[in-house]
Amino acid sequence: MYGWIIYNGHLQSDAFLTFANWVSDAGTKKGIQIDQIKNNELLVMLDDETPLLSSGQQRPKPSFVIFIDKDISLARQLESLGIPVFNTSQAIATCDNKVEMYEVLHQANIPIPKTILAPKIFSKQQNIAFESFYPIEKALNYPIIVKEGYGSYGEQVYLIHNREALIEKIQDIADRPFVFQSFIQSSYGKDVRLYVVGDEVVAGLRRENTNDFRANVAAGGKVMPFIPNEQQKQLAIAATKAVGADFAGVDLLFGESDEPIVCEVNTSAHIKNIYDYTGVNIAEHILALIIK
Structure with missing residues (x-):
């Protein structure tokens, strides 16, 4: 067996590097070579003859890939080449x-907490019908959690205590996917x-x-x-x-x-x-x- 672990090449934090290092070390203990590869070392090319362009060294096709990034297109491309990817692109x-x-x-x-999906809003410049959000107040009761679709470390999660703050937060994140949730006190x-x-x-x-x-x-x-x-x-x-x-x-x-x-x-x-x-x-x- 021979594997790759793929992590994000533009996030040089200790957490990602540690994960990659420990996977490689675990492979060494099992007699399995696992190469660490940054996602930006593999460029997805929509071409049958050259599906991946490599900016790093050329490596043989792996038996498996451990994927700890969110580069979903790259994960899908690897799967299309018949390589088992953990986790799968769909799960990611x-x-x-x-x-x-x-x-x-x-x-x-x-x-899960009682959840209401926010309707699609294309931009912050739209005339937002804030009154359409008022039924959320009765359905969830304040305080209400507003959570953006994309985010990490709790940074895109907000505790909202009243209508004024609710309108302000909707205006602020209107062009992104988000949900409203009941607050589990x-x-x-x-x-x-x-x-x-x-x-x-x-x-x-x-x-x-x-x-x-x-x-x-x-x-x-x-x-x-x-x-x-x-x-x-x-x-x-x-x-x-x-x-x-x-x-x-x-x-x-x-x-x-x-x-x-x-x-x-x-x-x-x-x-x-x-x-x-x-x-x-x-x-x-x-x-x-x-x-x-």
Whole structure:
């Protein structure tokens, strides 16, 4: 076997490099060469004879690709060449756009916060009929979560307390996909992230933030190891399967009676925090799944 791990060449953060390094190291332990490749080293060319242009060294066709980027077109091109890609381009696309992700989870009967999809608005310059959004106030009650379709680290998630703030936020993000959600007060500043690989939850973290409604580490949340109960594990596995992912970080909220509610499914969740707090090397589990 011979593999590639593809990450974004323009995001030179330690988190992406660590993921790639650990996957390569896991391959070395198994006697499998796994080359690290930046997505911008492979240019998609819509041509039958030369489907990929390489700006790096020429490499043989891999047996598999571990894809930790969101370059969906590149992932699709690799799949079109008959290369197994983990996660698949469809799973990445589904989770990259939270609007689509919530639709898919709902269709699979996965519990999510009550969600209303924002209607399409082409630009901020349009005359927005703000009164058409007022029924949301009765359906969800303030405070309301507004969440952009594309975003990371909780930075595109907003807690809205009144109509004035609602109108202002709609005006601000009108040209992007977004959703409205009920605010799960019982999960204020706390959630859990479970890392699913295949049919198994291999590790878990609990995140808490006393200064923000978001538990994300980027928002100041503190992290600790977490051992999920069976209900939480089964829900995380079901959510991962619903979006078609082979591995994913599943964020769960705490409902009023502590019942788990899926907040998000992330197909490129970072693995260093998991290792730092639990000692579990997710890269080894991912490679074991691929070999299996």
